[in-house]
Amino acid sequence: MPQITTATNHQTVITTFEVTPGTCQDLMDLLTAAYRDFISHQPGFIAAGLHVNDAQTRIANYSQWRAREDFQAMLRSEDMRTRNREINELCKSFEPVMYDVVATFG
Secondary structure, three states, rough: OOOOOOOOEEEEEEEEEEOHEEEEEEEEHHHHHHHHOOHHHHHEEEEEEEEEOOOOEEEEEEEEEEOOOHHHHHOOOOOHHHHHHHHHHHOEEEEEEOOOOOOOOO
């Protein structure tokens, strides 16, 4: 389970996917399988969560990694490059962005 806190030096990656209601579930299935079968077993992986908006036009993925290099190594792997080509076919666009947690509330 992701822990959102400023008291860490983990790498946070938020990826947004623009989809259609007709492809949303297919992409969720593909992302779920990617996490279950590959991503969660990669060095440096900590946790992740998948989120879908109520119109099923956007998927947000929040993931945490030990270090930026761990996330980048996973992306560069042949397995993930193949999966990203499949993901690209199911969405209008997707963009992973690295963030630092600078404040939390509640």
